[in-house]
Amino acid sequence: MNEYSSISLPxxxxxxxxxxxxxxxxxxxxDEREVRAIVLEEIQPFADEVRVDALGNVLAVRHxxxxxxxxxMLAAHMDEVGxxxxxxxxxxxxxxxxxxxVDPRVLVGKPVLVGKDHLPGVIGTxxxxxxxxxxxxxxxxxxxxxxxxxxxxxxKVKPGERATFxxxxxxxxxxxxxKALDDRLGVATLIELVKNPxxxxxxxxxxxxxxxxxxxxxGVAAYAFNPDVAIAVDATPANDLPLWDGEENTxxxxxxxxxPAIYVADAAxxxxxxxxxxxxxxxxxxxxxYQIRQPGGGGTDxxxxxxxxxxxxxxxxxxxxxxxxxxxxxxxxxxxxxxxxLLYHGLERLSPHLFSEDx
Amino acid sequence: xxxxxxxxxxxxxxxxxEAPIRExxxQEVKDYADEVRVDALGNLVVRKGQKSxxxxxxMLAAHMDEIGxxxxxxxxxxxxxxxxxxxxxxxxxxxxxxRFLNGTAGVIGxxxxxxxxxxxxxxxxxxxxxATSREDCPVRVGDVAGFERxxxxxxxRLVAKSMDDRISVAVMIETLRRLKDTPHExxxxxxxxxxxxxxxxxxxxxxxxPELGIAVDVTGxxxxxxxxxxxxxxxxxxxxxxxxxxxxADPRVVRWMADTAEQAAIPYQLEILEGGSTDARAMQLSRxxxxxxxxxxPCRYIHTPSEMVDFDDVQNSVRLxxxxxxxxxxxx
Numbered sequence: 001m002n003e004y005s006s007i008s009l010p011x012x013x014x015x016x017x018x019x020x021x022x023x024x025x026x027x028x029x030x031d032e033r034e035v036r037a038i039v040l041e042e043i044q045p046f047a048d049e050v051r052v053d054a055l056g057n058v059l060a061v062r063h064x065x066x067x068x069x070x071x072x073m074l075a076a077h078m079d080e081v082g083x084x085x086x087x088x089x090x091x092x093x094x095x096x097x098x099x100x101x102v103d104p105r106v107l108v109g110k111p112v113l114v115g116k117d118h119l120p121g122v123i124g125t126x127x128x129x130x131x132x133x134x135x136x137x138x139x140x141x142x143x144x145x146x147x148x149x150x151x152x153x154x155x156k157v158k159p160g161e162r163a164t165f166x167x168x169x170x171x172x173x174x175x176x177x178x179k180a181l182d183d184r185l186g187v188a189t190l191i192e193l194v195k196n197p198x199x200x201x202x203x204x205x206x207x208x209x210x211x212x213x214x215x216x217x218x219g220v221a222a223y224a225f226n227p228d229v230a231i232a233v234d235a236t237p238a239n240d241l242p243l244w245d246g247e248e249n250t251x252x253x254x255x256x257x258x259x260p261a262i263y264v265a266d267a268a269x270x271x272x273x274x275x276x277x278x279x280x281x282x283x284x285x286x287x288x289x290y291q292i293r294q295p296g297g298g299g300t301d302x303x304x305x306x307x308x309x310x311x312x313x314x315x316x317x318x319x320x321x322x323x324x325x326x327x328x329x330x331x332x333x334x335x336x337x338x339x340x341x342l343l344y345h346g347l348e349r350l351s352p353h354l355f356s357e358d359x
Numbered sequence: 360x361x362x363x364x365x366x367x368x369x370x371x372x373x374x375x376x377e378a379p380i381r382e383x384x385x386q387e388v389k390d391y392a393d394e395v396r397v398d399a400l401g402n403l404v405v406r407k408g409q410k411s412x413x414x415x416x417x418m419l420a421a422h423m424d425e426i427g428x429x430x431x432x433x434x435x436x437x438x439x440x441x442x443x444x445x446x447x448x449x450x451x452x453x454x455x456x457x458r459f460l461n462g463t464a465g466v467i468g469x470x471x472x473x474x475x476x477x478x479x480x481x482x483x484x485x486x487x488x489x490a491t492s493r494e495d496c497p498v499r500v501g502d503v504a505g506f507e508r509x510x511x512x513x514x515x516r517l518v519a520k521s522m523d524d525r526i527s528v529a530v531m532i533e534t535l536r537r538l539k540d541t542p543h544e545x546x547x548x549x550x551x552x553x554x555x556x557x558x559x560x561x562x563x564x565x566x567x568x569p570e571l572g573i574a575v576d577v578t579g580x581x582x583x584x585x586x587x588x589x590x591x592x593x594x595x596x597x598x599x600x601x602x603x604x605x606x607x608a609d610p611r612v613v614r615w616m617a618d619t620a621e622q623a624a625i626p627y628q629l630e631i632l633e634g635g636s637t638d639a640r641a642m643q644l645s646r647x648x649x650x651x652x653x654x655x656x657p658c659r660y661i662h663t664p665s666e667m668v669d670f671d672d673v674q675n676s677v678r679l680x681x682x683x684x685x686x687x688x689x690x691x
Contacts, residue, residue, distance in 0.1 A: 248434055248435060250431070251431075264500075264501035265444065271375075296431060309562065311400035311559075311561075311562030359397075359401045
């Protein structure tokens, strides 16, 4: 790192502990209280202004040092995919629905945490002894599954409460494993930038709600901040394992270990080409590895942000994660570190002149 | 006007990458405009006229962008895999030619067809730019390409890759030039990112804050062999949109447009489009809501490299749009 750097790199023990707390907290879309409490506790001593808006977004401002700074919004979503209890049936079983995109095939047999007390439950199924080979050919649907809270505990929660996978955060060698790395990696990154911001920009940090069910929090946050430019900081799938038949994998989306993923196009956003070029220039000048996320589907908070008011130039940067939206995601420490570094140095080099270039 | 149309349709400017076409339009309009600006999403906002006591603030919108392709992977032999920008369909791609914004040309090929009746999806198609390896391929992941096809003048009928929506851009430019006097403050907005979900018009409408919005765009026809059933045909005049799958036009706007056409003896058709929508949707839903409608130019083979319009329809669209803007508007 160069001498201007003030962010904490490499990632410190305390940053890692914070990520662990964030990852183990339960904050399924629409009920982000636990993560919001951690965010508020962490940033309050550093931020110049902090407020929680009507939808539950945490909006924090860290003032710039200079005159007429660019007002830059960074957004990371606090919510995670999970479940909402719909109706209790006898014996502590709950019918449930999925919030956000989860493949029903990954649900069967998973331990879950239910409600604000994190009561243990399990998404059970009939054991192999009692199923026929034909039955086992078909994936079970969400309608056929129940969250089983083990009788009495069923009375301690109510319909509408949330549940999520019970995976505990682990560090293993160069890798991180956890249930909600999407997007607690982004939340932890933003917290670090609020603590140690580049001095040249007015930093508008939005810790958003309800991203996983349609980028809902980010839209109102951007309306309120009305920034000059915005960057969504998220996690994106790495589908980088070799193909079983030995053919070239042409649809990896991103690769673990290849650095932060810069977005050109997804289903919700065409990134501002000036910001793409700026981030690539920054990475190349600073020797930070980066990758271009394969253009295609998906979306980040940028999709809601760029259409607010008279339009906002946006780009997204994601930490690549394997097994997104399953009980156990995996990321590399170094990719997180390089994402933080790219954002810091990208912001540090950002000036209004960039937007006098033609888009 | 055909020269203007040719210069507009032959330019490559897929959604999000409208800079070259914006530059061209800027040159064409600057001598006729009272004010020209470019907003954060790249919309070109051209103002003409002052709002008089009998006038309104009117926003017209025609989109500058076109559908295109974007590179997702360069394989070890230099073939480019791609994803799409906007509503591209696989059966229109075989044998097509594209040009990347960095100038690289390429042709579209596909993996072996097992069955001639079943067209490959995009994942089995690729762009061949003449490279032999990943290293010598001049295309990078994220590079954007447009379709390449020269303008074709069949006399009464005109064909091009991007009549959607450059023909409307031409109609708006021509209208701006002819509009000598108007009681309205008219914003001719050349929008971005329409093909990916009317994104540019959304923010442009917020900025202009119009009292009345009219999109100018192409619409499909029902006049080809065993085509879709639709009561719009080439050559029967501009179509006044009543409804599409994203918007019900304000009935007062529809009546005003139809009455104006009749008074000026301009042929017109009424349009109900079952699939698709236009920038009018974005204007209608802007802020607290805006009365909105759409002047549609009938077009065959939309979203193929050979979109066809009728030149009489084009000229009548200019006449109708000019007539609409010349007098006070009384919506009723």
